Amino acid sequence: MTQPVSPLPDRGPTGRRTAKGALSGTAARRVERPAPLRQVVYEALAELIVNRTLEPGQHLVEADLAEYLGVSRQPVREALQRLQTEGWVDLRPAQGAFVHLPTDEEADHLLGVRSVLEAYSARLAAGQAGPEDVKRLWELHHEGIEALADDDIEAVVAANSSLHAFVTELSGNSVLAEMIALVDRRVRWYYTPIARPRGHDAWHEHAQLIEAIAAKDPVVAEEIMTRHTERTRQAFHDRPREEPQS
Missing domain, CATH: 1.10.10.10 (Winged helix-like DNA-binding domain superfamily/Winged helix DNA-binding domain)
Incomplete structure (x- = not known):
């Protein structure tokens, strides 16, 4: 042993x-x-x-x-x-x-790319998702809400990643999925310190996104995802600053 x-x-x-x-x-x-x-x-x-x-x-x-x-x-x-x-x-x-101590410029570059990719992903998903897919999105949403209620930040981050990944899967675009996967780990790194302050606002935005996908409205789904990712980017800028240890 x-x-x-x-x-x-x-x-x-x-x-x-x-x-x-x-x-x-x-x-x-x-x-x-x-x-x-x-x-x-x-x-x-x-x-x-x-x-x-x-x-x-x-x-x-x-x-x-x-x-x-x-x-x-x-x-x-x-x-x-x-x-x-x-x-x-x-x-x-x-x-x-x-x-490495991330800089605001690094975050801007990556989260800006992520916003473009995921907005397009949401647009495509709205045209592809069926009833079972929407049901799965609500299940993932429920997991995030439960993790938030338990103040389990690691689970919140995991649920957030899973929900976004499933939206990408629903897009049906394998190239898009590969590109988003390249930035997923770093997005989780940036998201972890802001998962709590973003909290209920982020999951309310997720609910709006799911409703747009369920309604098969690609324009609204894209708009919601754009706002959602931009607010995440701004929340990272507004976080308490991390100081290098010397």
């Missing part, structure tokens, strides 16, 4: 929160084989960044991450290099690896 990871100190010698501190309060997430180990470690670390277990600006220590995941330092090092290439991690000379 795998022994549990021992408690880890929350702060490094400079007083900043470290990966040890972030991970010590959560259950160890041992990676599984036979998938290529470097890929599994990459996915695990990316998800820890997206759900903000590892916070923007946070120092990442290879040894701590390797212990948490139950692997050697080599796949962790490879994963950090890949995450750096993709913009999730910053590698600083003589300092080490840090979770």
